Amino acid sequence: MTAIGRRQFLQWAGVAAAAVPVARLATAQESTELASAPFLSPDEYDLVRAATARVIPSDATPGALEAGVADYIQRLLTMGSSADANCDGRRSAADLIAETAAVATGGSACADADVAARGVFDEAGVLAALSAMFARFSQSPRVPPLVFAGGPFSGREPFVDAATMQPSDDFPPNSFRRFVPLNRVQAIAWKARLDGPDAAPELAGNPLVSGPQVNLRQQYRTGLALIEATSRTAFGEAFVDLTPARQSQVLANPSLASFMRVLRGHTMEGMFAAPEYGGNRDGIGWQLIGYGGDSQPLGYTLGFDEQTGEYVERADRPNSRPNPDEDCVGLSPRVLNLMRILVGNQPGFREFAAPFCFGVEP
Amino acid sequence: MTLPSNVAGVLGDTSLDRFDVVIVGSGPGGCAAAQVLTQNDLNVLVLEAGNNYFVGLDDPGEGMPVPLFGSDELKLSERYFGKQDPLLEPRTFRAAESVAALANPDVNNLGRAVGGAWLHADMKIPRFNAVDFRLASALAEAGREFPGASFADWPLDYAELEPWYVLAEQLSGAAGTASGPGSDPFASARSEPYPLPPHNRMYVDLVLANGAASLGYHPIVYPAAINSRPYDGRPACVNCGFCSGYGCPNNSKGSGAVTTLRKALLSGRCQVRYNCFVTRLIAAGGTVTGVEYVDDAGDHVTVSADRFILAASPIEDARLCFLSDPGGPGLGNGSGLVGRNLMFHLQTIAVGFFRQRLHGERGQSVTGGYSDFRGVAPGGEALAADGRPLGGIIEFGTNSEAIFEGKTYVTELLSLAQQAGVSLKDLMLESPLRDRLAVQIMQAEDAPQTSNRVDLDPAVTDVYGLPVPRVTYANHAFELEASQHYGPLMVDVMGAAGAHMAFIGPLDRLGTRHVMGTLRMGSEPSASVCDPFGRFHEIDNLYCADGAVFVTSSGYNPTLTIIALALRAANRIATGG
Numbered sequence: 001m002t003a004i005g006r007r008q009f010l011q012w013a014g015v016a017a018a019a020v021p022v023a024r025l026a027t028a029q030e031s032t033e034l035a036s037a038p039f040l041s042p043d044e045y046d047l048v049r050a051a052t053a054r055v056i057p058s059d060a061t062p063g064a065l066e067a068g069v070a071d072y073i074q075r076l077l078t079m080g081s082s083a084d085a086n087c088d089g090r091r092s093a094a095d096l097i098a099e100t101a102a103v104a105t106g107g108s109a110c111a112d113a114d115v116a117a118r119g120v121f122d123e124a125g126v127l128a129a130l131s132a133m134f135a136r137f138s139q140s141p142r143v144p145p146l147v148f149a150g151g152p153f154s155g156r157e158p159f160v161d162a163a164t165m166q167p168s169d170d171f172p173p174n175s176f177r178r179f180v181p182l183n184r185v186q187a188i189a190w191k192a193r194l195d196g197p198d199a200a201p202e203l204a205g206n207p208l209v210s211g212p213q214v215n216l217r218q219q220y221r222t223g224l225a226l227i228e229a230t231s232r233t234a235f236g237e238a239f240v241d242l243t244p245a246r247q248s249q250v251l252a253n254p255s256l257a258s259f260m261r262v263l264r265g266h267t268m269e270g271m272f273a274a275p276e277y278g279g280n281r282d283g284i285g286w287q288l289i290g291y292g293g294d295s296q297p298l299g300y301t302l303g304f305d306e307q308t309g310e311y312v313e314r315a316d317r318p319n320s321r322p323n324p325d326e327d328c329v330g331l332s333p334r335v336l337n338l339m340r341i342l343v344g345n346q347p348g349f350r351e352f353a354a355p356f357c358f359g360v361e362p
Numbered sequence: 363m364t365l366p367s368n369v370a371g372v373l374g375d376t377s378l379d380r381f382d383v384v385i386v387g388s389g390p391g392g393c394a395a396a397q398v399l400t401q402n403d404l405n406v407l408v409l410e411a412g413n414n415y416f417v418g419l420d421d422p423g424e425g426m427p428v429p430l431f432g433s434d435e436l437k438l439s440e441r442y443f444g445k446q447d448p449l450l451e452p453r454t455f456r457a458a459e460s461v462a463a464l465a466n467p468d469v470n471n472l473g474r475a476v477g478g479a480w481l482h483a484d485m486k487i488p489r490f491n492a493v494d495f496r497l498a499s500a501l502a503e504a505g506r507e508f509p510g511a512s513f514a515d516w517p518l519d520y521a522e523l524e525p526w527y528v529l530a531e532q533l534s535g536a537a538g539t540a541s542g543p544g545s546d547p548f549a550s551a552r553s554e555p556y557p558l559p560p561h562n563r564m565y566v567d568l569v570l571a572n573g574a575a576s577l578g579y580h581p582i583v584y585p586a587a588i589n590s591r592p593y594d595g596r597p598a599c600v601n602c603g604f605c606s607g608y609g610c611p612n613n614s615k616g617s618g619a620v621t622t623l624r625k626a627l628l629s630g631r632c633q634v635r636y637n638c639f640v641t642r643l644i645a646a647g648g649t650v651t652g653v654e655y656v657d658d659a660g661d662h663v664t665v666s667a668d669r670f671i672l673a674a675s676p677i678e679d680a681r682l683c684f685l686s687d688p689g690g691p692g693l694g695n696g697s698g699l700v701g702r703n704l705m706f707h708l709q710t711i712a713v714g715f716f717r718q719r720l721h722g723e724r725g726q727s728v729t730g731g732y733s734d735f736r737g738v739a740p741g742g743e744a745l746a747a748d749g750r751p752l753g754g755i756i757e758f759g760t761n762s763e764a765i766f767e768g769k770t771y772v773t774e775l776l777s778l779a780q781q782a783g784v785s786l787k788d789l790m791l792e793s794p795l796r797d798r799l800a801v802q803i804m805q806a807e808d809a810p811q812t813s814n815r816v817d818l819d820p821a822v823t824d825v826y827g828l829p830v831p832r833v834t835y836a837n838h839a840f841e842l843e844a845s846q847h848y849g850p851l852m853v854d855v856m857g858a859a860g861a862h863m864a865f866i867g868p869l870d871r872l873g874t875r876h877v878m879g880t881l882r883m884g885s886e887p888s889a890s891v892c893d894p895f896g897r898f899h900e901i902d903n904l905y906c907a908d909g910a911v912f913v914t915s916s917g918y919n920p921t922l923t924i925i926a927l928a929l930r931a932a933n934r935i936a937t938g939g
Contacts, residue, residue: 151432160600207465296602348850350865
């Protein structure tokens with residue numbers, strides 16, 4: 001046994017997969033719809049698409065459009081946006097927990113109706129498994145907001161075959177898509193991130209609650225409106241109708257600097273976070289940069305061969321040496337020069353005359 | 363006894379209602395103490411501020427718990443999964459008493475989940491040197507003086523702790539090399555080999571080790587509490603690459619949660635209540651009678667016990683002493699030393715850009731390093747004869763995180779790049795700050811200073827409405843001189859390893875996850891807070907079982923020493939000490 005066993009994994013985390021064919025799970029994964037009415041209007045959504053396409057453009061290789069970065073942002077901003085999801089007559093952090101609430105028993109009538117109407121997680125087997133699993137460690141069975149994807153495995157990589165120490169064709173179910181419930185205080189923090197300090201009076205004693213990563217919904221509403229207004233003032237046209245060059249000019253406007261920091265950061269999240277969060281569609285961001293993404297349960301060391309006394313590695317992506325097809329060409333001159341500018345005045349800076357690649361065949 | 367628990371927020375036997383010992387915090391010290399106490403038939407309650415992310419941790423059936431951790435950068439590195447969220451629990455920082463402390467998003471933020479900080483660590487567990495336990499004497503004998511520093515000898519020596527080191531390595535599943543190639547020539551004598559053989563080394567380790575060896579240094583296999591073979595019912599590590607900063611998806615990391623705490627839970631003598639934040643100890647006349655916490659419903663609950671153990675990290679332990687004595691000097695603070703002698707490790711970071719891709723998303727974050735800059739003689743029994751500064755062990759690493767890389771370009775580099783005609787996409791594709799970047803991190807010894815301290819902030823409060831810890835901290839010339847001495851030598855190693863260029867990164871005084879001091883142990887009640895076994899001098903049923911009792915900080919990762927001391931302290935409690 002060199003990895004977590006499939007049987008014990010199913011016993012705990014994969015009850016759903018035992019009951020539901022894997023193909024149906026895959027369908028459910030692709031159809032994880034938004035949990036409530038989308039936060040961004042259709043116009044705002046198009047604007048986010050156009051703006052993030054300027055951050056990571058599509059050219060010879062895919063960019064933010066193909067990765068679905070706008071979908072990532074839509075999902076981030078939409079979670080927990082029901083006004084009173086737990087039907088207690090007030091808007092509070094508890095709504096964030098209850099927002100997609102209440103499968104099986106324990107949920108309020110209004111939250112049950114919400115779930116049914118949205119058609120989210122409509123696989124009976126998945127719901128039953130979620131109930132069983134989360135009942136073990138949370139207050140009530142509930143489908144949580146989309147803050148923390150589940151674990152341990154996404155099903156993108158297989159188990160190792162213990163006998164051959166090679167990848168098997170046995171893939172675990174995707175447990176990333178079963179999001180983890182928030183505890184009471186985590187819900188308060190995320191309420192503040194989404195809706196600002198006023199929505200989280202419990203944090204009134206913390207100056208950090210007025211920082212840049214808080215009140216995201218308002219920042220988007222205001223920031224997107226400002227992009228549109230800047231576009232119309234400068235060019236007399238809607239932002240989405242401008243040429244890419246003019247769009248970049250608009251986004252460089254100093255009045256947009258603080259919002260663009262947020263938007264660019266979210267573009268990185270939407271490009272390179274696990275696809276279960278709504279972006280990085282089909283792992284397109286990871287493929288773009290040659291990045292392995294999540295590799296469990298296979299990983300990069302497949303076992304230890306007692307006969308040879310050596311670890312067994314993947315031929316395509318080894319752990320202790322470069323990829324077989326990699327060279328020693330290095331950074332392009334202009335990126336190298338940029339790094340020189342960036343760090344050239346740092347303490348101890350040295351440039352070396354004869355860089356080389358240990359372990360790479362010339 | 364009924365296991366597993368079916369009560370929300372509780373692990374273990376829910377029928378337990380009388381506890382011999384309450385432990386505050388489920389990090390490496392608290393977990394280790396819980397196992398020793400339950401083995402000795404004591405009933406233990408562990409209170410953990412964070413959530414539980416090991417489904418089935420208390421299930422006596424076949425198979426290990428299933429972690430809800432994953433190789434998921436967004437969740438673990440951007441969204442504080444199982445970690446201290448600065449919106450909920452900020453800390454304030456100031457570099458001197460004379461200036462105002464400001465809220466800071468990361469003053470040594472640690473874990474908030476069952477397993478504590480020993481979840482997200484990459485589990486590096488070297489031992490301290492023998493000379494560390496008599497460092498004040500050794501410095502005095504060498505005529506080396508450091509005004510303002512409060513060096514002292516520990517109230518125990520290496521030989522006394524050695525059997526507990528052995529047990530800590532066995533319980534944690536330590537993999538390493540005790541002798542021959544790859545062993546640390548500066549490590550002190552061991553009575554037992556590592557229980558597991560060394561790990562598969564990652565590429566960046568081999569690249570930097572080649573450079574270090576070519577300059578005459580002694581690269582080592584870095585000891586780690588991660589299974590290199592199946593061990594103790596847990597599988598071997600597959601080198602998934604998301605290690606430092608990440609909970610383990612397959613339980614091959616020897617976190618206290620899945621090693622000692624799980625055994626305590628399965629004994630039927632231990633209960634863990636999670637999502638329970640301890641707000642104060644209730645004390646009267648030199649005795650603690652109870653502890654109060656806020657649970658996940660927001661309710662305040664009080665629980666009593668015969669004895670209490672603080673294991674919530676040095677900053678939170680000291681804070682609790684102050685919160686428990688409003689208007690007074692702080693619990694057990696007749697010496698005036700509660701919260702003082704706070705130590706981190708001053709991390710000197712050499713950064714190199716390489717031609718080849720280093721693939722940091724494979725491997726255990728750190729699998730090698732060297733100890734030549736620790737400043738001790740081979741064998742670690744004495745200071746280096748040449749009088750070189752006391753630095754620390756060096757870790758070889760790189761960057762595995764793509765979102766972090768992209769955000770760094772966005773915040774640090776965008777306008778420079780635009781001027782140079784380099785796009786964000788170009789940077790992500792060529793990846794100078796991730797795939798072609800290597801680092802050496804020196805975990806250098808911090809001098810203890812009584813002026814470096816934790817107290818309560820007068821203005822800022824946390825989500826529980828409590829005053830947050832205020833950290834007052836400035837580096838001593840002791841560690842700054844070591845950094846200046848060794849930094850250029852680390853840059854030389856980058857060149858010898860093949861780098862294009864290299865430099866010393868900005869000193870990060872607070873981002874280290876290593877924290878020690880605040881409840882210093884010693885024999886003299888006037889010069890220490892805890893006795894040589896971690897019991898408060900002034901409170902006979904209150905103990906500390908984490909890094910707060912450390913007298914000095916050494917130049918090695920602290921966790922193995924935390925576990926060894928916790929095992930020893932719990933054994934003392936269990937045997938009537």
